[in-house]
Amino acid sequence: KAGVTQTPRYLIKTRGQQVTLSCSPISGHRSVSWYQQTPGQGLQFLFEYFSETQRNKGNFPGRFSGRQFSNSRSEMNVSTLELGDSALYLCASKTSGETDTQYFGPGTRLTVL
């Protein structure tokens, strides 16, 4: 099976712009989660989607949003970009079982200038 794929891998934006990141989960996985990784804050949970519904949410402002499509692919959107949004954004997918393993994609490196 192919792994979790994320596009694009690298992105450069300027302050005030918005950005959309995409994640394709492993085939058969219905849960998709998003994380932000920065040197200062480490890895932080953004949100999780399951069957097109946001099921879990972290502590990020409303500028961060997401959605999931019927084929389980997910997108994450960040509006009104700030310098502090520069980070590696990781997507992870898993099946529906509680004890199943979460598999991570390679990430999208976002740089905000």
Place this chain on the structure above:
Amino acid sequence: AQSVTQLDSHVSVSEGTPVLLRCNYSSSYSPSLFWYVQHPNKGLQLLLKYTSAATLVKGINGFEAEFKKSETSFHLTKPSAHMSDAAEYFCVVSEGVGFNKFYFGSGTKLNVKP
């Protein structure tokens, strides 16, 4: 909410010596616990997971971890370090619906000296 504390931000060992990476967690109920490894410019890879079965969990590449409820610890060990083990290691606890809300520790960078 759950939290995870990795007690060492950096650990340095010599090749062939044991590895110990320490992790403590806080939880109001039985958690699911994981260790992930991140090599430079690579994605996160699952090393092992504890999900209320055996308290001693064996993972990939010779790593294992022991869940100690009385000490709220989940330390990662390996008997003999290899140069390829040099990476950053994250202890993770999950909660939320479906246990899909992951809380990551701050990470421990493992350096292996020849």
